[in-house]
Amino acid sequence: MQLANRSRDRVPASHEGLGPQRHALRLPSMDLNFTPEDLDEARRLNRRLAILPRLRMETALGRVALNAMLRVAELYPLIRGSQTNATRTLKKIVALNRPVKLRxxxxxxxCCGIILDYHGGGWTIGNARMGDDQNAELAVRIGVAVVSVDYRLALSNPISALVDDCEAAAVWTIEHAMREFGTDRIVVKGSSAGAHLAAATLLRLRDRSTLAPQIAGTVLFFGLYDFAGTAMVRAAGPETLVLHGPTVRATLYELTPGMTEEERRDPAISPFYADLSCMPPALFLVGTKDMLLEDNERMAAKWEEASGNSELLIAPESPHAFNRMGTSVAKKVESFVADWMLEKLAPAGAHSRSASDED
Known part of the structure; x- marks a missing residue:
């Protein structure tokens, strides 16, 4: 594990040298020591992942197949039945003259706070429903409302339309927080494509002067922040775990048709190239086996340089989407993240309860 506070620990944007020689800074809320058994378990999973097909989304047929797999996965919680006493409501809201569906x-x-959640899926597949299990568990575990956003998907819509939906959901949540949830403390969370959309949304809110002080922080899991492609993304081959390297590059081009490489660096598309000053505290999370490692290293470093409140957690032996894989590493990281969110959601001067106390 590396947890680097970027103001004190500069980590080069490279996927080399990820061993113990890096200085680790641990937050006081939780001990994140991983045992040899944890790492052995993660390596065994990686060996299995290495022989499985990678996620490929460069064709319509591939996207249909992946969406079908997601739909099947969504049936499992329905068959198994709810494992929590969280309540779920579906709501269609209108903000900034845009209708958006929320779960x-x-x-x-x-509720001690609100988690505004943006799902992943490479911008082209997925929906808010696929996070129901995790979101319901999080709601009960730390006593928060989780607002998950069903934004429109890309290809049939430009990337800007997805950010439009995410921004509208954020504005509605800020404006209705006390009335709907009895609290105005908000943490914005995103995973993969959702992390990119979360960052883009926060930038829009800041630029519109609607980045309200009640946004206490943001948790960004393994996002991609440079649509021109980092060196690591450009070099990624078909052997990368979970994601298929060449497909990721092809998808970036497909999502930005007719654009030059310089146009793909437009801050409206690629948050890495934006002015990141006056942003809320951010926790970036990525695994050592993720082809988006460099994206997160660079983004965390630039966020720290501009706003002074960025942290980067690099999970050992962990691929893309590792937090959904049930390993001991994933569980420890999830507990850490829950504690981090509780710290940010607590009113000034208050001591938040530890999520690990709820286990």
Missing amino acids: IHRPAGE
Whole structure:
């Protein structure tokens, strides 16, 4: 594990040298020591992943197949039945003259904060429903409302339309927080494509002067922030775990048709090239086996340089989407993230309860 506070620990944007020689800074809220058994388990999973097909989305047929797999996966919680006492409501809101569908999970008691969640799926597949299990568990575990956004998907819509939906959902959540949830403390969370959309949304809110002080932080899992492609993305081959390297590059071009490489660096598309000053505290998370490692190293470093409040957690022996793979590494990281969110959601001067106390 590396947890680097970027103001104190500069980590080069490279996928080489990820061993113990890097200085680790651990937050006081949780001990993130990974045992040899944790790492052995992660390596065994990686060996299995290495022989499985990679996610390929460069063709319409591939996207249909992946969407079908997601739909089947969504049936599992329905068959198994709810494992929490969280309540789920579906809501269609209108903000900034844009209609957006939300899936809202609430705990049985009062909410200590709100998690605004943007799902992943390479911008072209997926939906908010695929996060129901994790979001319901999070709602109950730390006592928050989780507002998950069903934004429009790309190819049939430009990337800007997806950000439009995410921005509208954020504005509605900010404006209705107290009335709907009894709290105005918000953490924005995104995974993969959702992390990119979360960053782009926060930039829009800041530029519109609607980045309200109640946005206490943002948690960004393994996002891609440079549509021109980092050196690591450009070099990624078909052997990369989970993601298929050449497909990721092809998807970036497909999502930005007719654009030059310089145009793909437009801050409206690629948050890495934006002015990142006056942004809320950010926790970036990525695994050592993820082809988006460099994206997260560079983005965390630039966020720290501009806003002074960025942290980077690099999970050992972990590929893209590792937090959904049930390993001990993933569980420890998820507990750490829950504690981090609780710290940010707590009112100034208050001590938040530890998520690990709820286990």
